[in-house]
Amino acid sequence: MKLGSCYYPEHWPENLWARDAERMRAMGLSLVRVGEFAWSRIEPEAGRLDWDWLDRAIDLLGDAGLEIILGTPTATPPKWLVDSMPDMVAVDAEGRPRRFGSRRHYCFSHRGYRAECRRIVTAMAERYGDHPAVTMWQTDNEYGCHDSVLSFSDAAAAAFRAWLEARYGTIDALNAVWGNVFWSMEYRAFAQVDPPHLTVTEANPAHWLAYRRFASDEVRSFNAEQVEILRAHSPGRANTHNFMGFFTEFDHHALGRDIDIASWDSYPLGFLEQFWFSEDQKRAFLRQGHPDIAGFHHDLYRGCAGGRWGVMEQQPGPVNWARFNPAPLPGMVALWTLEAFAHGAEFVNYFRWRQAPFAQEQMHAGLLRPDDTEAEAAHEAREAARVIAQLGTRQPAAAQVALVFDYEAAWVCGIQPQGESFRHDELTFAFYSALRRQGLDIDIVPPDADLAVYQAVIVPSLPTASEAFAQRLAALDCPVMIGPRSGSKTADFAIPEGLAPGSLRTLVPVKITRAESLRPGAGEAGDGWGIERWREDVETACDGEFVTDNGSVAVVRNGRFRYCAAWPDNRLLDLLVKRIAAEAGLECTRLPEGLRLRRTAGHVFAFNYSDHAIDTAPLDLGDPDIGARTLPPAGVAIWPTR
Amino acid sequence: MKLGSCYYPEHWPENLWARDAERMRAMGLSLVRVGEFAWSRIEPEAGRLDWDWLDRAIDLLGDAGLEIILGTPTATPPKWLVDSMPDMVAVDAEGRPRRFGSRRHYCFSHRGYRAECRRIVTAMAERYGDHPAVTMWQTDNEYGCHDSVLSFSDAAAAAFRAWLEARYGTIDALNAVWGNVFWSMEYRAFAQVDPPHLTVTEANPAHWLAYRRFASDEVRSFNAEQVEILRAHSPGRANTHNFMGFFTEFDHHALGRDIDIASWDSYPLGFLEQFWFSEDQKRAFLRQGHPDIAGFHHDLYRGCAGGRWGVMEQQPGPVNWARFNPAPLPGMVALWTLEAFAHGAEFVNYFRWRQAPFAQEQMHAGLLRPDDTEAEAAHEAREAARVIAQLGTRQPAAAQVALVFDYEAAWVCGIQPQGESFRHDELTFAFYSALRRQGLDIDIVPPDADLAVYQAVIVPSLPTASEAFAQRLAALDCPVMIGPRSGSKTADFAIPEGLAPGSLRTLVPVKITRAESLRPGAGEAGDGWGIERWREDVETACDGEFVTDNGSVAVVRNGRFRYCAAWPDNRLLDLLVKRIAAEAGLECTRLPEGLRLRRTAGHVFAFNYSDHAIDTAPLDLGDPDIGARTLPPAGVAIWPTR
């Protein structure tokens, strides 16, 4: 695994560049990410391209022995470009054009901006496509960041209409599958269809789902245009895009098919603070992040581009964008780096080389402080580099369990939560966490992945499960767990004939006759476990495997297939995972709170995410090659595989 | 009392219609509500009216022996109509035109849309006005739903100016009564007056009150135009509109004068979740709804159209629109139905016949599931029909107590709460609940109702109480209770000369010299009771009947008149109700928590809203004719009147 950093030569005096490159190398870094956000320097005014400075930077970095990940600058069009076509900006859901002054101020559907992007990407690819130091391209930056997937501009509306016509053929077909007869929402022509925002009450969920699919497709085709150019002009280089954490606004599996390597930006402390974790978790893991945040995304993005992936941005210290921004516990940056290794990353880039003293991210830590001295993370990067060199080749162990995740499922549950605590990504994460608490290795995969290679398959919630998916599950011979709301919707957001779980009923003969969402405190208890948030009425000939004291069927088992008709609490999740693992012949390791394991082909890794020391003796792995048997907080221990 | 359901033939294949009608009849239903929301099918494009399908549906339903409530489709103008006059939509308080894609996307003040409504209603009335199966018309649907009473469109602004000129005659008169000299808000012409939104800080409350009155009048005249057409073309049919719960944005008493039967849409579980009930109440009545939600509205709407009323939509299971959507306790749908009977409803329609598998309300339960099998509510509807048949004629017992409620009072307190916990409808509901906890039967009536027929009169809060109202109270010879803020404002939102309670001072000789609003926890305690939220300084020669330990006068009594100078807690409300009942010669029945009584001419009903069994023996009513002495949760017992 290579280490690197995100470096913006345009931010620094040119006389610093050579020394920076030399220090990177000395720190054990071999990668450097350059160029995204630099449009205003590459093209200071319309048509005047200034390559000189970038030529020098790339040559210098390459000559220093660094491999370059070169970014296309399309996330930050310069002001002169925006002024030349003011309608290129996205319009937010409130109907307000988003203004220049930060980044991502463009609409994916604006044809004029797309042409400009093709022009600048072509120019860059022609200039640097064959440069020997340039080994990877990154398109744009964090598609969707700052709520930028959806736009309600005229450009988006026009593109949406064309997309609808391509999907539905005739307006009558659209009316029919959306159920537009409801509330007289029928259209006479595609030209009558608008984006679904600012309606008096909620718009048709089918309308929203179509808009989300359209918007996701727009992101994908925006990206594909760049990749096509890069492939043409820069053969042999890998193409990537840096995805984000807990972000489901477009279909990363679809976009991932168009790139060579998936990458993501890992900010465990910021994510803990900003997302739906409990106050208790935010307290317990304040300076470490929840122990499954990094792993979840590693395992997710490994499944997005055929298995190749890396960390494009790794948090190296406090960030600037969460409600509260604590510093990581000493050791965490090394831990995060090694955990990426254990999950099979090809690279980890620290964001950023040197903390910028100006502009929006001046309070975002780097490997160096703004005063050019080393920040805490520098030492940890050096230490991680040392360990990685020692470990040699990187090859993750094959995962035992597949967790099926679908972006569309997140859209469906977001469009129609039916109960405000039903969050699709939280449920997926809860299943993932339960598997990890038992020491299992996991692949998070799309519904169309090859599931036959796993010993167990978990489908936390897949509302639009297709008949083909049901057939593929049926063909498996391992335990399969299907979660609530699965099969509850058709492809166009209707309740299937025969009710949920639709075609999945061939696996577990249940019919969900009614569902209810429950306010906090209104769950039901079983014997040492419980359900909360969501409960379904189940009609079935099978016995309930888990039934609450009230008689609610929580889990139905039919041979190797299970259906969970509720939001399970952690205790029920643990019971389920243990049973499934036992049936699958998988050995579970009940881990102490905060400890996590991951295996590669050659090693077993243990990571201590807690804030106290943990004795690994009960794991029965002996003395580690690297690290100590008693893991300090933020400690990592590595054993050879037995 | 007739039972029925809301049925949308346009949503279903025509070959289902006959079987549906037959099943309705078999279930004990004799009514069917049809047609609202069907504009896009009745008039698929401008001027092309397609009656065929509706002719067949109405004939078929009528032939099956069902009476039809036919709705005008004006709540959902089709897209072609909106596109033909884009300015017909309402503009929200943020200044944004509300967009097509759901329902209620129109401005009540748009003259062009009004003309279109008259045209389509005339066409429908001409077509079906004499149809023997059509026995009732419903105008539009849920006026005001989704915050749709107020519009800040140009059409509304123009109509507002005309309304002001009609009310005030000259701009100088308006300036004078509004006190526009304050902050130089004086106008020189009606044309200068705008709607009061988006001002830098709050607009003149007199300006807001005028805008609310105007908007209420617009709803009323919009409805009256339809009723006039329906009466002309469909003689002998009752006209109704379906009101909502906890909704005070327009004057339902005023609109009620223009229709024959008031009806409302009863969703007790959704209302419990969405309104100001405490967390404790939301927990205790999760699957039942607060025991006074249904009764409160039954008693309110019975007073809106001369006594005739019904339930146009009855919740039959989980709904789709609350933050959390639990299922009713088994038995609740029957209980709600019978409680409507006990309060004198002419009909109860379940919303809806069959759960639609598509569009916005696909998660809203019906009597049938989307798979065409019976949902839980079907059994309860059948059971309710059986009981109703057994009970025979419906005639509510005359109420003992009048609770005076005024929509304008809600507007005044909403425009100027003065303390954020002063909610007019919550205070009204608290008085209502206290009366019901003592087993009393109540009419909720407007200030101009005939109050002489009651044994006690409660006026929870009536800020703009008129001199005529004071005189009418003075003429009564029963106990009268007047609540805080009553008489505190003139008709144009000023403090009356001589201060509050204005002309009501002739009843209780008090002067409110100052009022304060209190944050939670800052109330005052009396001996076993307390006050909270609101307290008034009282100048009076009378003794305080209830005085706090701090010396605050909470209640002043002057013979049969009382004035309550604070927000009373439930214990004080109970004490007051018991005293008033005793003075009025009314027998109270202190009911166990969750139990409620209601009397008709022939029967006494008991409803168990709690989640545990209640023994009715202490009520001393003997063994019931229907139901058991020990009422299970959601149980109903019925005794003959002794």
Place this chain on the structure above:
Amino acid sequence: MKLGSCYYPEHWPENLWARDAERMRAMGLSLVRVGEFAWSRIEPEAGRLDWDWLDRAIDLLGDAGLEIILGTPTATPPKWLVDSMPDMVAVDAEGRPRRFGSRRHYCFSHRGYRAECRRIVTAMAERYGDHPAVTMWQTDNEYGCHDSVLSFSDAAAAAFRAWLEARYGTIDALNAVWGNVFWSMEYRAFAQVDPPHLTVTEANPAHWLAYRRFASDEVRSFNAEQVEILRAHSPGRANTHNFMGFFTEFDHHALGRDIDIASWDSYPLGFLEQFWFSEDQKRAFLRQGHPDIAGFHHDLYRGCAGGRWGVMEQQPGPVNWARFNPAPLPGMVALWTLEAFAHGAEFVNYFRWRQAPFAQEQMHAGLLRPDDTEAEAAHEAREAARVIAQLGTRQPAAAQVALVFDYEAAWVCGIQPQGESFRHDELTFAFYSALRRQGLDIDIVPPDADLAVYQAVIVPSLPTASEAFAQRLAALDCPVMIGPRSGSKTADFAIPEGLAPGSLRTLVPVKITRAESLRPGAGEAGDGWGIERWREDVETACDGEFVTDNGSVAVVRNGRFRYCAAWPDNRLLDLLVKRIAAEAGLECTRLPEGLRLRRTAGHVFAFNYSDHAIDTAPLDLGDPDIGARTLPPAGVAIWPTR
């Protein structure tokens, strides 16, 4: 000290005026504030000036022996004026023009409105500038109230561009110091720069700081235009403006340089409810206000215009604008009045003379009720007048401690809080409160004040501390305390070379290598004290004076200079204040909770802000001249200086 009231003759029948004036005099009032908000009466239509009524009012009030503070009416331009140039209104941050119907509906940058203001102010000044009764002018009213400093109008954008050009000279200079190379935000011309609102994510903090500085300058120059006219036409009269509480949106020190007397509007109960006080404090001081609210602002505004100041509006009872509006404890209005005296006020005006029965503030108490009888406050004003007469001349004692406060510092922390609980004004207030808990007298001063006259200097937080400021601190020979984030930013919002605290490092040799913000509960404990919200990593050769149990350096001392590298809790603040006072040779008086002291040249005052009696015997001041040794709630005691 003079007492007065705010009086609006235009609100009342002319036949009340004489009696009002007579009653004011009888109550002990000698001032009357008149005229702001009266534009629609002074100029009912464009160009038609109607002075007659105001001539009569001013003559009558003056003849009654009252001195008049005359306000310019520019806070409330009449509708005809707004209609004549609709783009004169401010545009809010959401891009919506703010509408007519309340007050402050103008943009400070609109050149047309500025001309209108000069015209009307000139006319008023010419008319009344030499009137013997007019002794003071107030410009406009509460600049900035209702979020009215910032405008995003075209007028503001144009003025901003000119301001930028004046400040930066060239666009390249601007790009350089803002760091616009970050995210390609570089401009090619000043004409390309927009206000920083509605950007996709946060705009450059340097951009925001510039916009705030610009907006503050606009307020200042708007005011200066009026003052210049008033000085020209009304020689010998003092000019003032009435500032608000806890309001930092423009630089009051800068504006204060242009006026003769600073004044402010004191609403202790409303401020307690609306600002960041804890629930416990809101409960404990419900009817008194926090004991430091009034003092803090007295001491702040005394430093804004060279030492002269007054209270332009004093809360006399419940107000109408807080979430909850309780009444003051009996005695509080007198207490507030006398506390203003003790801090050196030249006048206190009660707002308002008589409660208006109409329009927006009808629920705002006055000295008289709307029914013309005396409200509670009238008695207390009379009592305060009596005591003031007894005390004779007003001369505040010289303060012992300087607290350095900077408006720019509040902007910097507001633009980039980095942790959502870092509130600059709350931190300043916490230091102020700690000093007052020890009985010390304080001046709150700008960074450029003469600090040599104090025995101790406290700088709670000054991010943009200049080198000159550091040098001036270095020249002092008293203890100096410098709080967190001081010196952390350059003048254009960048991290200084050499990191924080920048040039302050010459005083305390520390380097802040990293800072973290902490969620509630994530602080650190020392021995009987703690830190919370914010913590800095300190690199220093000095020993830590206060170090947490975790080893975090909270306070570093270097001789007479201290740097506090964290948000100190109240216990640490108390320890620090006591140490500093001891070093400064200042005698502390540890006061009981709720008691506060203030000294004038001739007296020591004690104020009981608690809701229970306090025995002052432990203060060892003997029997007071005025008031009792045991102070009742809201009691004041006054001793002669020994």
